[in-house]
Amino acid sequence: MPRCSPAHWPLLQAALHRSRQCARQIVASPSHLAFSVNLSKPLCFELRRKSIRAYPQRSLRTMSIATTSAQVGGATPTGLAPSLAALAAPRAVRFISASEASEIDAALMSPDQHGYALEQLMELAGLACAQTVFRSYPPDTFPVILVAVGPGNQGGDGLVAARHLHHFGYNVLVWAPRLKGDHISRLERQLRNLDVFFAMADDSGFEDALDQADVVLDTIFGFSFKGPPREPFANVLKALIEESRMEFQMRRPCPPVVSVDIPSGWPSERGRQSERFIPEVLLSLTAPKSGIRSLVTGSKPVRHFIGGRFIPKALEHQYALALPAYPGDEQIVEVTGWEEMSLEQARHLAQQEMEALASAPSNSDEVAASTVVPAGTAAAHLSHQADAAQKLEAGAVDDQQKV
Numbered sequence: 001m002p003r004c005s006p007a008h009w010p011l012l013q014a015a016l017h018r019s020r021q022c023a024r025q026i027v028a029s030p031s032h033l034a035f036s037v038n039l040s041k042p043l044c045f046e047l048r049r050k051s052i053r054a055y056p057q058r059s060l061r062t063m064s065i066a067t068t069s070a071q072v073g074g075a076t077p078t079g080l081a082p083s084l085a086a087l088a089a090p091r092a093v094r095f096i097s098a099s100e101a102s103e104i105d106a107a108l109m110s111p112d113q114h115g116y117a118l119e120q121l122m123e124l125a126g127l128a129c130a131q132t133v134f135r136s137y138p139p140d141t142f143p144v145i146l147v148a149v150g151p152g153n154q155g156g157d158g159l160v161a162a163r164h165l166h167h168f169g170y171n172v173l174v175w176a177p178r179l180k181g182d183h184i185s186r187l188e189r190q191l192r193n194l195d196v197f198f199a200m201a202d203d204s205g206f207e208d209a210l211d212q213a214d215v216v217l218d219t220i221f222g223f224s225f226k227g228p229p230r231e232p233f234a235n236v237l238k239a240l241i242e243e244s245r246m247e248f249q250m251r252r253p254c255p256p257v258v259s260v261d262i263p264s265g266w267p268s269e270r271g272r273q274s275e276r277f278i279p280e281v282l283l284s285l286t287a288p289k290s291g292i293r294s295l296v297t298g299s300k301p302v303r304h305f306i307g308g309r310f311i312p313k314a315l316e317h318q319y320a321l322a323l324p325a326y327p328g329d330e331q332i333v334e335v336t337g338w339e340e341m342s343l344e345q346a347r348h349l350a351q352q353e354m355e356a357l358a359s360a361p362s363n364s365d366e367v368a369a370s371t372v373v374p375a376g377t378a379a380a381h382l383s384h385q386a387d388a389a390q391k392l393e394a395g396a397v398d399d400q401q402k403v
């Protein structure tokens with residue numbers, strides 16, 4: 001097994017980065033580090049005194065590097081491992097169908113499987129919505145937000161988001177014509193106690209609020225929308241459809257819209273272009289849905305985030321979700337312009353991660369000290385590590401790198 005010195009780490013990072021390979025699942029202990037690489041193009045690494053050579057090798061499955069904390073310059077392996085994963089994450093997402101999304105929700109909320117309560121997931125989903133708005137349209141430039149709330153769970157996400165957005169410093173207007181159920185009433189109560197403004201629950205209430213808004217959070221319908229829109233939502237959706245927007249633009253430019261999972265009114269799998277409005281930003285909860293493929297990929301993708309940081313690794317593997325790494329403590333990760341990953345590729349990746357996990361150190365001391373670091377905990381170090389790797393790529397990683 002090769003020995004690794006501190007000088008090798010940036011080179012290894014650069015090699016992974018350059019070859020766009022994926023170090024997905026990392027197992028680290030004070031004395032051992034192992035990670036799997038994306039087997040679409042397996043790599044072997046040869047460590048040299050001052051450089052590292054990477055070359056394709058068919059049979060290689062998991063690379064192991066023996067090291068010690070002393071050898072990595074005092075940095076903890078858990079600190080190093082995530083930066084590798086983040087640097088090398090693949091820039092592709094897998095799209096799931098509406099029925100897969102419902103199945104995943106059911107598994108998350110089954111007491112016998114993952115045990116979540118809907119309210120917990122809604123809270124995290126709503127926080128992700130609020131973070132997406134804040135990241136895309138900060139309140140110093142876009143102080144007034146209209147949150148359009150629908151009758152299902154996505155409407156609940158919207159009410160949670162409205163509360164967070166209030167605390168983030170926005171002036172929040174809520175349009176919510178059909179609030180029902182105990183939990184939804186509690187969320188409404190929380191907002192009313194914060195003096196959040198509720199617009200009249202009809203078309204004119206929506207249009208007045210739209211007139212004042214600098215940005216709109218569209219949480220009317222998610223992946224359970226079916227058939228032609230029914231009142232009281234039909235006219236409001238018309239107002240958001242592009243042609244109606246143009247009329248509106250004669251009075252004032254239409255505010256940008258942030259949609260969740262799928263723009264409201266879009267059929268979740270396919271549908272006519274004329275029935276759609278185009279949001280500026282899309283947040284996919286859990287994983288992108290197949291209905292938004294054309295919106296977020298190709299030559300003119302809208303800004304795209306993934307949120308809903310609550311998927312256990314086992315579930316991610318079961319559905320081959322191939323989720324990207326979330327940076328640090330954030331609830332969203334930006335994936336704008338990422339292309340589609342096929343189901344086959346995603347399954348392959350899931351298989352590799354499971355193998356990497358299975359090949360974790362088995363020695364009892366090591367197991368006790370080891371930490372399984374999912375790629376999702378990785379990217380806190382992303383930007384400065386990426387800069388460092390780019391510089392290294394330009395200079396230190398020389399012609400010895402053959403990939």
Ligand SMILES: NC(=O)C1=CN([C@@H]2O[C@H](COP(=O)(O)OP(=O)(O)OC[C@H]3O[C@@H](n4cnc5c(N)ncnc54)[C@H](OP(=O)(O)O)[C@@H]3O)[C@@H](O)[C@H]2O)[C@H](O)CC1
Nearest residue numbers: 121152153154221222223224225226228229230261285286
């Ligand atoms: N795991 C996660 O990522 C989570 C995501 N969440 C969010 O939940 C939605 C899906 O929630 P769901 O309640 O299943 O569905 P919707 O929010 O899309 O709305 C269903 C309601 O919409 C009504 N509906 C459906 N079609 C129409 C229509 N054509 N016209 C009018 N109204 C319509 C439907 O009414 P029915 O009478 O048909 O029952 C429902 O009332 C997901 O997208 C995420 O945003 C969860 O919050 C947490 C987990």
